[in-house]
Amino acid sequence: MARKTDFSDALTPAAPDGAIVIASERARSEIPVEQLSHYLLTPEFIERQNRVLSALSKEPVFKKGNQANLSRPERYMLGLARGKKIRQLTVKLGWSEEDYAMASYLVDDVLPYYLHTAMFSTTVREQGSEAQKAYWMPKIDAWEVIGCYAQTEMGHGSNVRGLESEAKWDPKTKEFILHSPHLTASKWWNGTLGRTANHAIVVAQLLLPVSGSGAETKYKSYGPHPFIVQIRDIKTHQPLESIIIGDIGPKYGYNSMDNGYMLFNHHRISHDAMLSGYSRVDPDTGAYSKPENPQVVYGTMTAVRSTIVMEARLALARAVTVAVRYLSIRRQFPDKDAKDKTAAELSVLDYPTVQIRILPLLATTFALHYSGKAMGELYQRTRRDIEKNGDFATLAELHSTSSGLKSLCTDLAAAGIEDCRRAMGGHGFGGGTGLVQLNATYRAKQTVEGDNWMITQQVARYLIKKVRELSQNPTRPTATRTEENLKRYLSSKGSKINLKIHRNDRDIVEAFERRTSYLAFTAHEQREVQQKPWNTLLIDFYKLSRAHSQSILVTNFYDAVQNDNTLSPVTREVLWDLFRLYALTTMDGDAREFYSSGAVTNEDLDLISPRVLELMQRIRPHAVRLVDAWGIPDYLLDSSLGRYDGKVYEDLWDKAHRQNPLNEITFNPDYQTDELVLGSGDAGKIVSKL
Amino acid sequence: MARKTDFSDALTPAAPDGAIVIASERARSEIPVEQLSHYLLTPEFIERQNRVLSALSKEPVFKKGNQANLSRPERYMLGLARGKKIRQLTVKLGWSEEDYAMASYLVDDVLPYYLHTAMFSTTVREQGSEAQKAYWMPKIDAWEVIGCYAQTEMGHGSNVRGLESEAKWDPKTKEFILHSPHLTASKWWNGTLGRTANHAIVVAQLLLPVSGSGAETKYKSYGPHPFIVQIRDIKTHQPLESIIIGDIGPKYGYNSMDNGYMLFNHHRISHDAMLSGYSRVDPDTGAYSKPENPQVVYGTMTAVRSTIVMEARLALARAVTVAVRYLSIRRQFPDKDAKDKTAAELSVLDYPTVQIRILPLLATTFALHYSGKAMGELYQRTRRDIEKNGDFATLAELHSTSSGLKSLCTDLAAAGIEDCRRAMGGHGFGGGTGLVQLNATYRAKQTVEGDNWMITQQVARYLIKKVRELSQNPTRPTATRTEENLKRYLSSKGSKINLKIHRNDRDIVEAFERRTSYLAFTAHEQREVQQKPWNTLLIDFYKLSRAHSQSILVTNFYDAVQNDNTLSPVTREVLWDLFRLYALTTMDGDAREFYSSGAVTNEDLDLISPRVLELMQRIRPHAVRLVDAWGIPDYLLDSSLGRYDGKVYEDLWDKAHRQNPLNEITFNPDYQTDELVLGSGDAGKIVSKL
Structure with missing residues (x-):
């Protein structure tokens, strides 16, 4: 569209200017963003992101500005055109599979070719005979079929x-x-x-x-x-x-x-x-x-589940990036207690009611990161053990862990994306968030690759089995952390151990472990001792799986920060606060389970709220740098509110006033005529499309 | 589109047939649906719904089948065309304002004329001078402007x-x-x-x-x-x-x-x-x-908020109707404990993990109903008092109640609509739900007319004031139920009164009242005694408002069922169970607050889960009849999954196979050509739309 010239060209946003605000937010923290970014994403990922982004930016088909205005058939066509172009670039530039995946990630469309490159190809490779693979794989790789x-x-x-x-x-x-x-x-x-x-x-x-x-x-x-x-x-x-x-x-x-x-x-x-x-x-x-060995067949599904956690962290990081940047810039109401009645309005992110919705999600992106990484490692180890030594020992643990984490982590990300939208108030409902498509599309993850409620049974079945083995032989040697936790719980079952969660971070981890063990023993008791029908226990199994998976997130987070010796001291300090914030807000959500398990006193549970307030105040100055570290490029964000440079209002204006096809049409609002577009004599033509 | 004839015409869904299942679901309950429907909706509403629906069904512009495929500009045009047609019908058929509103509700589009008929008209009427009203109102009413x-x-x-x-x-x-x-x-x-x-x-x-x-x-x-x-x-x-x-x-x-x-x-x-x-x-x-008197100015906003609760109940009822009907028909897995390994698959609604997501929402539709009704009555009384007697006594209570209920009820409905979607698994992500537009659009309610987090401050401010008045004069006479509750709490503050929530329904109500009073006294103590900064208390205020509003829902629900003498005994019995289910699942969500307030013992809180299971089993056979009573017509549902007649799969097939414009186009999947539509030579034309 031709750029209009009008009196809006002379206008700027009211002070404080978004670009200045975001710069001063960055100046409040000394976290070395590049270091943290490399730590989270790896230098290879960042290099790939930059290189692929540069190639995409030269092709008009990847422009996102107007895609939300298209009809469904056009939207599919656009996806098809993009899919072709990415494949053409792959051939032309010699892209690897990872480069191709990066391009899809940045374009942010589920490409119409997706199942070809994913499940179709994988299934032939993993389940075809040698002859079938020899016949089909070249055709598949060349996209001939x-x-x-x-x-x-x-x-x-x-x-x-x-x-x-x-x-x-x-x-x-x-x-x-x-x-x-x-x-x-x-x-x-x-x-x-x-x-x-x-x-x-x-x-x-x-x-x-x-x-x-x-x-x-x-x-x-x-x-x-x-x-x-x-x-x-x-x-x-x-x-x-x-x-x-x-x-x-x-x-x-x-x-x-x-x-x-x-x-x-x-x-x-x-x-x-x-x-x-x-x-x-x-x-x-x-x-x-x-x-x-039929177990090998479900290796594919387990692999998919393990990558889902890593994807969940970036999906959530995207929403949190938009929310943290915009809410730092957005002002609303002066402080009610301010003596000066002309006091400036506060940054929305300074309100605890906004912090409590956003900062725990920021902490969650890190929690997801460490467990996604741990899952990937467990998957690789298991695969190696099976393929090299025919050793299936860790497969059951992997299967249980991946089921529980898939369920919990996609729930956290899906709910978190929506929470970010809501926390952004009015503009949060608009296209300027850049989150409309992500919000709608990501929710499918809660259902695909195993419904998030249904697959929690797999975790419960595994834990009940572990309790059974332990009950039958209380001195049996333990092979996994889960088994150690259950054994330790058994030794103090029924008593209150009242961990010092506000004095000792390790005690937070132990509280989560104890609560899981308590629920696992309860589930075992109900199913195997009282012999209750399986289906009547499904809600308890769901809670058990959630508890277990939260415990895994907390444990991996703790271990990673504890064992790190690469990050700057200021970063580690903030990571500890993020660990505490994630763990304590999670604990607060199910506080009675921690009390009932004997892990934490009611008094300590009461102290979580004030401590969370304090943690949020400590994390607040680092929020913008922390989201910067996730390295989500503006092209992927496609968000006026979340732009790196803070030019929120200029971009909102530009998109609405200069890139909206609806504004090219003059309508006839007179109800007495069916004509819709003024002067077109089109009376009622829209009906033909219905 | 012309109807295709092919071998699918000879196919039917596998047994059990949806139509037969839904009929047998209806046969399981003896709730007189028509009686309950009249009680919930009023005979006038039902007559109006039928009459307006009949007029709409004659106009092709109101067909919904293809609207989700339109581009954004076309979607606006369709809204404009519908707005014109509804106005034309209003003039032609002499529709009242309520008839017009009913038409908009059934068509389910926010019409482009909405602000004209709502805020524009209302503001001139309420804030214009007599001369302004005389000049403008005829033009406004005639849609000349x-x-x-x-x-x-x-x-x-x-x-x-x-x-x-x-x-x-x-x-x-x-x-x-x-x-x-x-x-x-x-x-x-x-x-x-x-x-x-x-x-x-x-x-x-x-x-x-x-x-x-x-x-x-x-x-x-x-x-x-x-x-x-x-x-x-x-x-x-x-x-x-x-x-x-x-x-x-x-x-x-x-x-x-x-x-x-x-x-x-x-x-x-x-x-x-x-x-x-x-x-x-x-x-x-x-x-x-x-x-x-500047207070009159916010009368409009308060009126809007009071209708929001009544709208919330129907929005949620729509989603629950779809979910209950579909999940009754849908089968998934035989019972794991079944001896017979060829046992039939269970109705998905028989799984407790599905019930726990849907049946409390079904109960919530009733909870919203009674409080929406009570709010409407309070609004009318307040308005009468002000206009007739210049008496502003109940305005503050109305303002606080409407703020808290707006926040809670729109949150319940918005989250509930999404929970229904998720509980429906794979098909829940599809257009066959009929809920895609409602799900996207309803969320705006959480932000408009006062952001749901922000306006909870108004409830807290009101309750803190009430505690202050009471603290200053403990024997002052009480004018409202809120004041009575606070006074009763004061007499036993600090002690555990341990109500018998599992033996006495009235005790459930009292537990909610006590928890609110406990939180109100705590908020007062923090703000007025300890003089903590307002903004540091915002999260507590949010919790207080939610507690107070939940208490109002529970109280109105209890009172209405207790005082009813019109419904059949079986209906009342089910309403009692719905009351218990709503109240106890709500209590379970914030159980520690009930414990801390001294209202309920930990032991009784532990008994909620098994009792909820039992209540859900009792309500389950009535679920389909209960949603039928909400009287949502198929035209409004626009849902394959939620059809009254249970023909879920036939309708899914028909919509996909016979009403999808994308299926009229043959594409060219060869990545080596930019051509998108096969044989069209259109290489890359979609780019021009970006």
């Missing part, structure tokens, strides 16, 4: 065993017949499927004939298995004849993605469509052979 | 006294000069302003000259005052020359509304532009005369 991952159905998500899609083996033709017996068998939600992919991994019940023939054939189900299937014609991009495919329509978020649906009508696929790296059907005898 | 309400600025929202816009009195020309001295003085967020209105109420600092002349004139500010101002040319609809206006761009929600911005450059308006029903400037002497 575009694939998706079609597991979830309209009627079944979490309960994979309940999937309805069938793959019947036809011994005569040596083919599988894919079929959707009901509407609810339609594949549903699968990303990349709706408009983009021409191939799919289809997860279907493997049915092998056991007796009879023709229409009388009786089948036995071997459970869900993955098949690689062409779904659209390569030239016309139309669905193959016995397949119906489409996009499921607008959603809360992910509008750049074509989440799809798919039905099969007795669609025949050849024998080699079944991915047979683990399970296979003998084409001659029709006999089924099982995976040697 | 379209107005908006321009108060909030880019730099100032809550702190109205901090507004920067100036209205300087020019005694020579007897005009006011409207001026925006900075960019931050731009009016901002004001609905109807951006593209629709040709007039505005402009709230600006009234500046009267005190000495000097010309550029040397010194002015005194009399604070913000409202002016009625023409802002656009009536014929061309272009902004007047010394005014800049526009729409602020895409937001979290309200996309059908043109929230606007506006700057003035020494814009002159005549003397009679200042609304002078209360304050006025004498055109001859330039002297200012003050309002007789």
Whole structure:
């Protein structure tokens, strides 16, 4: 759009100027931002971010200014155009997988090709036979075929065993017949499927004939298995004849993605469509052979869960960055107790009611960081142990930890993003936050890769088992920290140990450990001694998992700060305060559990509130530098309120006044005519779009 | 779109069929739905809803099917077209104001004309002089002028006294000069302003000259005052020359509304532009005369707040209706303890982890109902007392109550809508919920009409004052229930009275009252005895306000069920359980406050969880009938998941497969070409829209 010239050009924001405020905020703290940034993100990440950002900034398709004004079909098209361009840049500039992932992260769209590069590719690589990999992987890597991952159905998500899609083996033709017996068998939600992919991994019940023939054939189900299937014609991009495919329509978020649906009508696929790296059907005898170790199959999901924690920290850091910068600049009301009635208005971030919503979230970004890192290390160790030594010892711990942390951390980030929005008041509801898409889209994380309530059962099951083992043999040697904690608790069960949480940081950690152990023993007692029905205990299991996962966050945070010898003293001091703030506000949220477990006295719990106030006052001067350290570039933030340079109001004005297509149209507000755009004679034309 | 015919036409959902399930859910309960519906909504409301719905259903502009696919400019246009049509129907069918409001409620768009019919009209009526009303009201009522309400600025929202816009009195020309001295003085967020209105109420600092002349004139500010101002040319609809206006761009929600911005450059308006029903400037002497009773001015805001509670109940009821119906129909996993390994999957609403998220919200809709009703009655009584007898006695109580309830109830509804979404798992993230727009838009309520955190200070200030009065004179007679509670608390302060909350429902109410009184005395002690700075107590004030408002909800709920003699016994029995569920889950959320106040023992607090499980089991069979009683029509729900007839999967399929414009386009996924739509040669055209 052509830049308008008018009297607003001569105007500036009222004092204090945002740029000056943000500079003086930075001057209040001596935290070496670059050092902390390298520590949190690694120099490699920062170099990659700068390099990829520079490449993206040259391509107009990555401009974000007007994307929120587009229609849903246009929004998908934009995603497609961006996906193509990122791939073109990857080829042209020789980008690595990490570079490609960085580009997607910065562009901040879930690309229509996402499932091709993620689950489709991974599944073939991990579950295909050598022959299948040799055939498919070059085509996949070259994007000659575009694939998706079609597991979830309209009627079944979490309960994979309940999937309805069938793959019947036809011994005569040596083919599988894919079929959707009901509407609810339609594949549903699968990303990349709706408009983009021409191939799919289809997860279907493997049915092998056991007796009879023709229409009388009786089948036995071997459970869900993955098949690689062409779904659209390569030239016309139309669905193959016995397949119906489409996009499921607008959603809360992910509008750049074509989440799809798919039905099969007795669609025949050849024998080699079944991915047979683990399970296979003998084409001659029709006999089924099982995976040697089925646990390996869920390695992918566990890997995804471990990266989710690291992603959660950056998603939350983005929202906290916007909130901390804007709320430092924004002024509202003079101090009510000020003697001088013309006193200047306070920075909104100086109000405790705003601090209590933002600063614990700032602390949470660090808590997530340390546990995300620890999870990554545990994952790598477990993988190594399994692959090198066939040692599955830590797999159960990894699986439990990753489930609990996935649930807790995505909840923390999703709720935190929304809390940041709300704390920003009026402008927090506007597009100037840059958080509208993140807020809508991030929430999906609470459901995908295991619903956040449902997967807490896995943590409870693991802890109950550990208590059972310990109860059966109280002197058995402990292999993990969880086991140590349970054993220590057993030795003082029922007594009040009243830790000194306000005098000793290590006691805070122990309070969390004791509370988890208390809840674990209670759960064990209810389930295994009193034999209560599993389903009646689900709420307790959820609380147990949350407690355990919070304990992990607190422990990893404590250990990391305790063991660090690289950071400047001022940074470490602030990190200790952030540790205390995260731990104590978390404790305050479930204070009775800490009391009931005998870990903390009521008096000490009462002292948390004033101590939190004090911690927030100490952290407050460092807030802007702390968010700076997360290194979120302005391009990713795409936020007037969160700009690094503090020019909040200038940018709000510029975006509204100079970049809003609605302002190019003059409307006719006279209710007596159906004409909408003045002078266009368009009476009622919008109706045709409905 | 033309209906496709394909093999999906022959498919039905897998058993159990949603329609059969929902019918059997209804058969499980004997609650007379129609009776309860009349009791909650009134027969007048139901008649109006049916009548208006019937008129709307004949007009294609009110179809909702495709609206989520529109671009932002189209979404505004649709809102404009709907606004016109509703006004046309109002004239044609002789609709009352309530009929008009019902139409807006059912169409579920914030209409671009909203501020005209609400704040613009109300402000002229309440603050105009008789002459101004005689001139303006006929034009306003006939929609000959379209107005908006321009108060909030880019730099100032809550702190109205901090507004920067100036209205300087020019005694020579007897005009006011409207001026925006900075960019931050731009009016901002004001609905109807951006593209629709040709007039505005402009709230600006009234500046009267005190000495000097010309550029040397010194002015005194009399604070913000409202002016009625023409802002656009009536014929061309272009902004007047010394005014800049526009729409602020895409937001979290309200996309059908043109929230606007506006700057003035020494814009002159005549003397009679200042609304002078209360304050006025004498055109001859330039002297200012003050309002007789400035409290009347905030009557409008208080009225708005009182209706917010009633709206909150229906907004939440909508989400709960969708969740209860869908989660009754949806099946997931067989019972883990089932002996029969082929046992059928359970209704998702039978899981306690789902019940705990949905059934307390169902109870909350009733809690909101009774307090919304009580607020409305208090508002009417106060208004009558003031207008008839000049008696302002209950105004402070009304103001405090409405502030606290506005804050609590909009928080409950906003969080509840999101909780319903999440509890619905995968489909909960999709457009089939019908809740995407409500979820995005309703959140604004937490900020507008007084930010939910900020306004809790008003409750605290009121309660501290009441404690002060009581402390100064412990035997003073009590005029309100709040005062009685504080007095009763004073007589047993410091002791544990250990109410029997599990034996006596009245004791539950008393526990809430005691906890509020305890927090009120603590706040008074901190502020008035220890003289702590106001701002350091804001978090405590927030907690106090929440406690007080929860107590009001619980009290009104109890009183209403206790005093009812119209409902069937089965309904009353379920209402008692809903009362207990709402009260006890609320208590559980802040259990330590109840313990600390001496109201409830730790042992009784521990018993809440098992009792809640039991209450949920008792309420569960009635859930579908209870949401039916809220009478939300399918047209308003616009939800596949929440349909009255239970045809969830058929409708999901129909909307995705037959009503999604994205599925009309065939794309080109080959990354090596920039072409997006296959065969169109459109390479990269989306870039031009950015």
